[in-house]
Amino acid sequence: MPEIKALLFDVFGTVVDWRTSVKEHILARSPESIKTSVDWDQFTQEWRDGYFKFVSDNSKDDATSVFNSFLSVDQQYRQALDVLVEKHGIRGVWTEEQKDDIATAWHYLKGWDDTVEGLTLLKSKFIIGTLSNGNMRLLVDMAKYAELPWDVVFSSELFKIYKPSPRVYLGATEYLQLKPENVLMVAAHMYDLEAAKKNGLYTAYVVRRGEDIGRTASPEEVDYFVSDFVELYKQLTAE
Amino acid sequence: MPEIKALLFDVFGTVVDWRTSVKEHILARSPESIKTSVDWDQFTQEWRDGYFKFVSDNSKDDATSVFNSFLSVDQQYRQALDVLVEKHGIRGVWTEEQKDDIATAWHYLKGWDDTVEGLTLLKSKFIIGTLSNGNMRLLVDMAKYAELPWDVVFSSELFKIYKPSPRVYLGATEYLQLKPENVLMVAAHMYDLEAAKKNGLYTAYVVRRGEDIGRTASPEEVDYFVSDFVELYKQLTAE
Numbered sequence: 001m002p003e004i005k006a007l008l009f010d011v012f013g014t015v016v017d018w019r020t021s022v023k024e025h026i027l028a029r030s031p032e033s034i035k036t037s038v039d040w041d042q043f044t045q046e047w048r049d050g051y052f053k054f055v056s057d058n059s060k061d062d063a064t065s066v067f068n069s070f071l072s073v074d075q076q077y078r079q080a081l082d083v084l085v086e087k088h089g090i091r092g093v094w095t096e097e098q099k100d101d102i103a104t105a106w107h108y109l110k111g112w113d114d115t116v117e118g119l120t121l122l123k124s125k126f127i128i129g130t131l132s133n134g135n136m137r138l139l140v141d142m143a144k145y146a147e148l149p150w151d152v153v154f155s156s157e158l159f160k161i162y163k164p165s166p167r168v169y170l171g172a173t174e175y176l177q178l179k180p181e182n183v184l185m186v187a188a189h190m191y192d193l194e195a196a197k198k199n200g201l202y203t204a205y206v207v208r209r210g211e212d213i214g215r216t217a218s219p220e221e222v223d224y225f226v227s228d229f230v231e232l233y234k235q236l237t238a239e
Numbered sequence: 240m241p242e243i244k245a246l247l248f249d250v251f252g253t254v255v256d257w258r259t260s261v262k263e264h265i266l267a268r269s270p271e272s273i274k275t276s277v278d279w280d281q282f283t284q285e286w287r288d289g290y291f292k293f294v295s296d297n298s299k300d301d302a303t304s305v306f307n308s309f310l311s312v313d314q315q316y317r318q319a320l321d322v323l324v325e326k327h328g329i330r331g332v333w334t335e336e337q338k339d340d341i342a343t344a345w346h347y348l349k350g351w352d353d354t355v356e357g358l359t360l361l362k363s364k365f366i367i368g369t370l371s372n373g374n375m376r377l378l379v380d381m382a383k384y385a386e387l388p389w390d391v392v393f394s395s396e397l398f399k400i401y402k403p404s405p406r407v408y409l410g411a412t413e414y415l416q417l418k419p420e421n422v423l424m425v426a427a428h429m430y431d432l433e434a435a436k437k438n439g440l441y442t443a444y445v446v447r448r449g450e451d452i453g454r455t456a457s458p459e460e461v462d463y464f465v466s467d468f469v470e471l472y473k474q475l476t477a478e
Contacts, residue, residue, distance in 0.1 A: 074416070127379055136414040140366055140391045152379045152392050157414065175375040175396065177313070 004202060004236065006176050007122055008131035008154065010163075010187035011139065012048075013211040015119075015130075016109035016146060019044060025105035029098060038088050046087075050080040055133045055162040070160045072135040078103040106134065107141035111148065112208065118229020119149055125237060127151050131172050131185065133162045152176075164195030173201070184224070186232065190217045197222075204232055243441060243475065245415050246361055247370035247393065249402075249426035250378065251287075252450040254358075254369075255348035255385060258283060264344035268337060277327050285326075289319040294372045294401040309399045311374040317342040345373065346380035350387065351447065357468020358388055364476060366390050370411050370424065372401045391415075403434030412440070423463070425471065429456045436461075443471055 012018050023040050054076045081103050085091055094102065122128050129152035130139050136155045143150055154172040156162045163169070173183050180200030187193050188208035197203050204224035205217050219225035226232045251257050262279050293315045320342050324330055333341065361367050368391035369378050375394045382389055393411040395401045402408070412422050419439030426432050427447040436442050443463035444456050458464035465471045 127383070129379075135416075136391065137416040140368075140415070144366070144390060151383060152375065153390075158397060176379070177374075177376040 003182060004126065004184045005178055005182045006127035006129065007184045007186055007204075008129055008169075008172055008201075010185075010189060010192050011130050011132035011134055011142070012106075012109075013208055014186060014188040014206055015115055015148065016111050016142065017208075018048065018106065018109050019210055021109040022047070022105045025108060026102055029094075029102055031093065034090055034093055038090060043084060043088055047077065047080060047084060050083070051076060051133075054080075055156075059162040059165045070157070072157060073106070073133055074103070074135050074138055077106055104141075107138050108145045109142055111146045112228065114228035114230050116147055116149070118233060121233040122229065122236075123149050123151065125233075126184075127176065129154050129172070129176075131163070131168065132156070164191060166195070166199050169196050169199045169201060173199075184236075186229075188212060190215050190221065193222055206232070242421060243365065243423045244417055244421045245366035245368065246423045246425055246443075247368055247408075247411055247440075249424075249428060249431050250369050250371035250373055250381070251345075251348075252447055253425060253427040253445055254354055254387065255350050255381065256447075257287065257345065257348050258449055260348040261286070261344045264347060265341055268333075268341055270332065273329055273332055277329060282323060282327060286316065286319060286323060289322070290315060290372075293319075294395075298401040298404045309396070311396060312345070312372055313342070313374050313377055316345055343380075346377050347384045348381055350385045351467065353467035353469050355386055355388070357472060360472040361468065361475075362388050362390065364472075365423075366415065368393050368411070368415075370402070370407065371395070403430060405434070405438050408435050408438045408440060412438075423475075425468075427451060429454050429460065432461055445471070 009015050023044050026040065027035060051073065078100065081099055085094070119128060129150055131154050132139055133156045134142070135157045136153060139153045139155055142148065143153065154175070156168050159165070159167045159171045161167050169185070170180070173180050176183070181202065184202040184204055185193060185196035186204045186206060188206045188211040190205065190212060193203040193205055203222040204226060205222040206229070207227055224232060224235055226235060248254050262283050265279065266274060290312065317339065320338055324333070324338070358367060368389055370393050371378055372395045373381070374396045375392060378392045378394055381387065382392065393414070395407050398404070398406050398410045400406050408424070409419070412419050415422070420441065423441040423443055424432060424435035425443045425445060427445045427450040429444070429451060432442040432444055442461040443465060444461040445465055445467065463471060463474055465474060
């Protein structure tokens with residue numbers, strides 16, 4: 001096996017637990033009146049589902065409209081919030097400014113229990129970086145908030161198209177002056193790893209609670225199949 | 240004064256002492272025969288001078304040729320090394336592979352004495368990032384080697400044009416979702432700060448040994464004028 005020199009991480013769900021953090025962020029900014037009248041698990045899941053549809057729609061290589069007028073993930077989450085407010089019948093509860101603030105929930109997500117320890121271990125042996133559809137500022141805020149020790153932050157925003165476009169995987173690999181086979185993509189979602197593999201990168205699947213619903217990943221589909229980042233470090237350094 | 244939220248740092252000379260590190264890197268990879276027969280201070284300075292001319296030639300906004308065929312700083316340093324080898328009459332001393340290795344000298348530069356302490360302090364209050372003409376991989380390697388705790392790495396390579404092009408300063412500012420007046424450019428070279436100021440950023444001049452030869456900067460020309468990064472932290476947080 002060629003030498004792996006850099007690890008690129010999907011972020012939402014893989015590195016941070018968006019489900020818990022986003023719900024807490026909303027509730028901390030909401031009046032008592034709506035705290036129990038809305039199904040916040042459902043609300044949060046729908047917010048996330050809308051994001052998935054958005055990036056899927058904007059990851060095709062012929063999506064030149066995206067390239068010319070790139071909508072950031074921040075902007076998408078903010079617009080989607082208005083739709084959710086209508087759908088859940090809570091119009092007027094928040095001001096426009098409060099909604100702007102609530103939409104920043106995605107900047108302040110906590111890592112999973114193993115995240116900081118695992119990344120710190122991995123950083124001692126490899127270049128570690130994000131490869132996320134989240135925009136640059138979002139990823140920088142998140143790294144400060146959750147104390148993620150990245151060597152480098154790569155966002156789809158740099159390439160003006162979203163994962164799973166090949167341009168994202170190969171663009172980051174080129175900036176690192178590495179061949180795809182020197183790079184390991186780490187994610188809790190098979191669609192991301194399938195795209196990485198197609199572009200020649202190695203793949204590591206991390207099992208994360210609530211991610212990849214309806215998709216049963218198996219160890220045969222990837223190069224590494226782990227329960228957390230500490231386990232990934234152990235497997236990578238045992239070779 | 241508007242609130243400063245992010246600090247962007249020039250790197251060569253401002254954050255790291257290229258002069259000492261590059262010379263040591265070369266000597267560690269050279270046979271005894273040339274260690275004293277070449278003026279290495281002069282050699283290193285000429286290598287640096289060639290880089291300055293290169294980025295100056297490739298920072299004009301109408302330099303579309305650059306945009307279409309961007310030569311990285313790594314590539315430039317490597318090509319320039321061949322020229323220096325001829326000039327200093329040491330052809331044949333190093334193999335092509337050894338020259339490739341020697342050209343990576345610019346990835347492994349040590350910080351000034353205050354660098355890590357100062358950046359760590361500044362990181363506790365602000366977003367801190369590079370804004371360097373060095374390419375991405377070079378900056379990532381340097382950060383690991385010199386333990387520079389960046390929140391984000393911005394390189395001219397992301398914008399396919401070099402500082403002092405406005406596209407570099409404003410591009411990084413946009414990725415941070417900040418207005419120019421929320422960003423402070425930190426450098427040991429007035430040409431860099433003059434360009435930053437012209438684009439609306441705040442400016443901090445750091446006095447560094449051997450930098451800005453032939454240019455006497457004065458405190459009136461910039462917003463902050465400091466001896467090192469710890470002093471910069473004190474001035475920024477005293478307000």
